[in-house]
Amino acid sequence: MASHRRPKPPNAAYTAALTASAAAAVAVSAQTASADPLPDPTKKGVQAQIDRLYEDATQATEKYNGAKEKADKLEKQVKDLQETAARKQGDLNDLRDRLGVIATAQYRSGGLDPSMQLLLSSDPDKYLDTASALDRLGDRQTTELKEFQSQQRDLAQQRKQAAEKLEDLGDTRTELGAKKQEIQSKLAKAQKLLNSLSAKEKAEIAKKEERADRSSERAKLGNEASATQRAASAFEAAKSRVGLPYVWGATGPGSFDCSGLTSWAFKQVDVSIPRTSQAQANIGTRINSLSALKPGDLIIMRTDLSHVGFYAGNGQILHAPKPGAKVRYESIARSGMPFMWGVRM
Structure with missing residues (x-):
């Protein structure tokens, strides 16, 4: 399968500064929040x-x-x-x-x-x-x-x-x-x-975030086609945001929360969808099987439907995951969030 790596962020210097340490990045002013995996x-x-x-x-x-x-x-x-x-x-x-x-x-x-x-x-x-x-x-x-x-x-x-x-x-x-x-x-x-x-514990958190970012850069998405042109176009728009920070309530273009990213991406192709993950869960055509998803389909996570991203192919999700993190690709199986269903636009 072909390998697709994330494009360089629009502002490399800005995002490089953000990754200095996860502890610093998570020093969220009251502006930063996110969809974090359910704790074990x-x-x-x-x-x-x-x-x-x-x-x-x-x-x-x-x-x-x-x-x-x-x-x-x-x-x-x-x-x-x-x-x-x-x-x-x-x-x-x-x-x-x-x-x-x-x-x-x-x-x-x-x-x-x-x-x-x-x-x-x-x-x-x-x-x-x-x-x-x-x-x-x-x-x-x-x-x-x-x-x-x-x-x-x-x-x-x-x-x-x-x-x-x-x-x-x-x-x-x-x-x-x-x-x-x-x-x-x-x-x-x-x-x-x-x-x-402790300083050691903070360093471990920083390393964990760095590993997640490197894994995102190396994500192998395959070459499966999207189900619809509008989904393909919105997915391409979302790809251009990889590496930008998560900020609660943000809808781009420089920062996002989870549903802010998906609504922004569709807006770039003149498709209006609701603002929240719960509302986005009830639009389009529902896809109940994870194996039936195509790149560009929305993927609804958690039992309360509080997280959403794009299915990226090969078992990966493209999303804005949590405070201190950036928009990235991540394995759905390792995200710690239960899959509910997909939405095809």
Whole structure:
């Protein structure tokens, strides 16, 4: 089988600096989180605790991503509703002016018709509900008044919808803040544990990351074709990001979390997919067998669907794996994360 090695990162100097040591790379400010393998239940000590904290941060990250996506949509909806309400208010003001002209003409020609007095009152609905009053209006007046009433109702509905969306947005922003705080707390605890390690233990962690990076560079992917052109194109885009750092909540182009990488890659080929791994798990065509996957298929990992990457061929996944790591190829069997299913786009 042909061997495919990862392309050089866009900024070799930048990524070289990031690999100085895994301990330094994992010195995540509250900005770094990831999908880390499930810890081995037989493992003891600090490393197992760090693994668990990273896993918890990953789950919180995907929930944060979902809330962020919802907030973005709500903000757009609120903006659209407010702009529509402003236009309707302008139309309503124009119509009110036209009705005023009719009233002025009536007054000059012999006094203001009682019906027009009602028309220009604060409750035109009451006027329209009075059938006898309609007989006093000419056709033009009736049409104008009905339009006025309709636009008033539309405006009230738009404002009500905008208020409801604003309330939803407020709740979502509160959720965002809570998830952000949870992620930062998990990562801070992990960092504290890392800081408690001896120099020898930190060096071992750094060596482990270096071995993973070297293994990624030597990954043999085979030459199997993708199932669809869009999957092949998105996979090629993702390959260009190998070597860039994982940052929680990031969607590229210089850093990614797991679902940020997959959504960014499809976006490069004008294909829109959901932001979170859980949502991505329910799009496209489901592939239940690992052996049936083709390069470029999405691969959903963990029972809570909190991790996603690209199937790279020959049993490899291309993904953004964890804090302190970089986008890389990795053996699915050795990832420590259970395979759930694949998604073909």
